[in-house]
Amino acid sequence: MLENSIDHSLKDRAAAAARQEGFLYSGIVDLGLCETLLTIHIARYDRWLEAQFEGEMGYLKRGRDRRANPSLLLPSVQSVFCVLAPYGAKPLGDTTGVSGPRFARYLRGTDYHDELKSSLNRVAERIKSQDVKLEAKVCVDTSAVLERTWASFCGLGWIGKNTLLIHPKIGSYHFIGVILLSARSGVGPNCLPNYCGHCSRCLDSCPTRAFTNENLLDARKCISYLTLERKTLEPGSDDFVNSKLRESKWVAGCDICQEVCPFNRKRELEADALSEKTFSIPLGWSELESISEAEYREKTAGSSLNRMKPTQFRRNLAAIR
Ligand code: B12
Ligand code: SF4
Numbered sequence: 661m662l663e664n665s666i667d668h669s670l671k672d673r674a675a676a677a678a679r680q681e682g683f684l685y686s687g688i689v690d691l692g693l694c695e696t697l698l699t700i701h702i703a704r705y706d707r708w709l710e711a712q713f714e715g716e717m718g719y720l721k722r723g724r725d726r727r728a729n730p731s732l733l734l735p736s737v738q739s740v741f742c743v744l745a746p747y748g749a750k751p752l753g754d755t756t757g758v759s760g761p762r763f764a765r766y767l768r769g770t771d772y773h774d775e776l777k778s779s780l781n782r783v784a785e786r787i788k789s790q791d792v793k794l795e796a797k798v799c800v801d802t803s804a805v806l807e808r809t810w811a812s813f814c815g816l817g818w819i820g821k822n823t824l825l826i827h828p829k830i831g832s833y834h835f836i837g838v839i840l841l842s843a844r845s846g847v848g849p850n851c852l853p854n855y856c857g858h859c860s861r862c863l864d865s866c867p868t869r870a871f872t873n874e875n876l877l878d879a880r881k882c883i884s885y886l887t888l889e890r891k892t893l894e895p896g897s898d899d900f901v902n903s904k905l906r907e908s909k910w911v912a913g914c915d916i917c918q919e920v921c922p923f924n925r926k927r928e929l930e931a932d933a934l935s936e937k938t939f940s941i942p943l944g945w946s947e948l949e950s951i952s953e954a955e956y957r958e959k960t961a962g963s964s965l966n967r968m969k970p971t972q973f974r975r976n977l978a979a980i981r
């Protein structure tokens with residue numbers, strides 16, 4: 661194939677390869693057809709960094725240029741292929757939010773970074789088997805890629821006021837996986853309308869008032885950041901945030917701005933096999949508090965919770981008791 665010529669079968673081949681791995685929702689977009697839109701998204705990203713909303717997540721600042729220019733990750737990149745991987749929508753831990761403890765739903769089962777990456781590597785191999793010259797790079801969460809931006813360009817949902825990608829059918833309880841591909845698909849951005857309308861439930865229900873505006877999150881106030889990303893072991897200096905964190909009873913992550921979203925109702929009500937996946941540590945206060953460091957490491961091995969160190973786990977328990 662001539663360099664830069666369009667591979668008209670790429671879209672269907674990639675979608676078929678993803679379906680074979682169980683990904684029912686996927687989409688592709690040609691990088692060259694997204695330049696203007698990407699500039700708008702990067703301008704927002706830069707404003708977010710200027711406000712220092714990233715807190716201790718220095719990698720978001722360091723990876724800024726790679727986010728603006730995916731060819732710094734894969735020099736030959738021409739298309740971005742995205743998939744959605746739903747996770748269990750049933751609550752994990754106490755559901756009333758009064759007594760706790762609570763854990764974010766996505767923490768069930770095997771670490772999604774490893775699981776999703778392996779599946780996407782198989783998808784990439786399938787796509788490549790029909791075009792030996794094709795280069796591919798799989799990115800899941802930790803690569804410097806604006807995942808929600810690309811998934812929205814691929815027509816997989818809109819970016820809700822809670823900043824999450826919302827698919828009209830399956831809501832937001834899903835991970836995003838990305839494969840950068842070296843062939844042109846010829847497919848332009850296919851952004852869905854934003855169906856949030858006048859709703860503002862997510863903004864109103866955030867206990868720590870982490871949203872400074874719609875689509876704008878001060879991560880430093882978000883319970884997900886405070887429990888999972890913040891490395892400092894001393895309590896934060898914001899008394900209001902500390903008191904709301906204590907009341908909220910989340911040990912790891914937070915799902916409140918998704919629980920209230922009408923687009924997640926359907927999945928929450930469905931009997932959902934994904935919700936039956938194992939969770940590695942006990943869900944009672946006394947068992948949690950008596951778990952030793954070695955036990956914590958052993959029980960959480962291979963799960964997403966293992967990304968949180970035992971010292972952070974202790975800090976989090978102390979902050980909500
Ligand atoms: C850093 C990070 C966090 C931080 C900051 C969150 C945030 N909102 O930025 C913290 C630790 C708080 C966090 C929390 C969570 N996270 Co997180 N996180 C990330 C990560 C690694 C980077 C996100 C980022 O770049 N943030 C910086 C801000 C500025 O970017 P942004 O909000 O995406 O906005 C960009 C675009 O979306 C766009 N944009 C946003 N709004 C609008 C509006 C308009 C009009 C326009 C034009 C553009 C636009 O412009 C921005 C620049 O590109 C991504 C993975 C990845 N590589 O992308 C996962 C990711 C976003 N997280 C994810 C998840 C699951 C969560 C939690 C639900 C986990 C939990 N239960 O605790 C919470 C949700 C909290 C929330 N309401 O966002 C999923 C989201 C899946 C989805 N359905 O959207 C991701 C995609 C990981 C994955 N691979 O699946 N996360
Ligand atoms: S995850 Fe929780 S703390 Fe973070 S923005 Fe959503 S509701 Fe607020």
Ligand code: SF4
Nearest residue numbers: 820821856859862921
């Ligand atoms: S709760 Fe309402 S405003 Fe927030 S993301 Fe869902 S639909 Fe949009």
